[in-house]
Amino acid sequence: MNVNAQPTAQAVVEGKTILSIKNLESYYGPIMAIRGASLDVREGQIVTVLGANGAGKTTLLKTISGVMDPEKGQIFYAGQNIAGANPDKVVRLGMVHVPEGREVFPLLTVEENLKMGAFTRSDADGVARDEEMVYGYFPILAERRKQAAGTLSGGQQQMLAIGRGLMAKPKIMLLDEPSLGLSPILVKEIFQIVRRLNKEQGVTIMLVEQNAKVALEVADYGYVMELGRIVMADTADRLLASKDVQEFYLGVVEETQRGQKRWKQKKTWR
Numbered sequence: 001m002n003v004n005a006q007p008t009a010q011a012v013v014e015g016k017t018i019l020s021i022k023n024l025e026s027y028y029g030p031i032m033a034i035r036g037a038s039l040d041v042r043e044g045q046i047v048t049v050l051g052a053n054g055a056g057k058t059t060l061l062k063t064i065s066g067v068m069d070p071e072k073g074q075i076f077y078a079g080q081n082i083a084g085a086n087p088d089k090v091v092r093l094g095m096v097h098v099p100e101g102r103e104v105f106p107l108l109t110v111e112e113n114l115k116m117g118a119f120t121r122s123d124a125d126g127v128a129r130d131e132e133m134v135y136g137y138f139p140i141l142a143e144r145r146k147q148a149a150g151t152l153s154g155g156q157q158q159m160l161a162i163g164r165g166l167m168a169k170p171k172i173m174l175l176d177e178p179s180l181g182l183s184p185i186l187v188k189e190i191f192q193i194v195r196r197l198n199k200e201q202g203v204t205i206m207l208v209e210q211n212a213k214v215a216l217e218v219a220d221y222g223y224v225m226e227l228g229r230i231v232m233a234d235t236a237d238r239l240l241a242s243k244d245v246q247e248f249y250l251g252v253v254e255e256t257q258r259g260q261k262r263w264k265q266k267k268t269w270r
């Protein structure tokens with residue numbers, strides 16, 4: 001397989017495109033972190049972006065949500081090019097970014113954190129309904145609603161960060177590494193809820209992950225990023241079955257001649 005190829009027609013999935021990124025380039029001073037990335041997210045899907053540490057996944061999400069300005073390229077969303085737009089405007093257009101490391105307001109209560117997520121809204125009844133909707137998905141947050149967010153466990157803070165994102169009533173949620181630092185059981189629980197939010201609330205999800213297995217199990221479509229470029233694109237099922245992805249990310253073992261298993265050596269894409 002030519003892993004350096006850009007997404008091909010064969011890999012295209014049905015559905016309307018909600019977000020389309022073309023030839024994006026982003027820098028930290030002289031460091032080029034995104035090197036001409038292009039990708040599409042279809043409405044109603046969970047699309048994952050996989051990649052090793054430092055591949056540029058977080059930078060990609062920051063550039064899409066307006067936290068960082070790109071040097072070049074376009075980000076088409078809601079009928080316009082939002083490249084370089086204010087994060088505030090991006091939220092008002094229905095896109096929320098749940099950053100890596102949760103970043104809840106530690107001194108505010110759970111309830112206050114959720115209300116902060118609704119800062120763009122003026123429909124008090126709708127906000128109150130959505131707060132209850134969040135508690136429905138994350139009952140532990142309802143129990144802790146008067147507790148300071150900084151005293152919650154890591155998993156509870158991740159739930160709160162997702163819940164706060166939901167309070168903006170997003171059409172699309174950019175989710176950065178929700179599995180980071182959590183136990184496998186908690187990761188499973190959070191990913192099941194993410195899938196339910198996608199199906200039941202109709203929120204399109206762009207999910208950045210290093211944990212390829214769990215991400216591909218919930219996703220419809222996936223991209224692999226390396227050194228600021230998209231090096232692979234396919235349906236999640238095909239990526240999960242792909243030998244390259246298995247060897248690189250899933251630690252799949254192969255049989256030796258004597259029938260013993262050994263770990264395959266990690267390979268790079270080029």
Ligand code: ATP
Pocket residue numbers: 028031033051052053054055056057058059060100177210
């Ligand atoms: P991780 O999962 O470890 O966060 P990532 O795929 O999200 O990795 P990024 O955090 O987007 O990767 O980093 C992409 C590149 O940009 C890396 O080479 C990184 O060292 C660099 N980088 C990230 N943040 C900064 C920064 N604030 N200043 C300078 N360089 C940065």
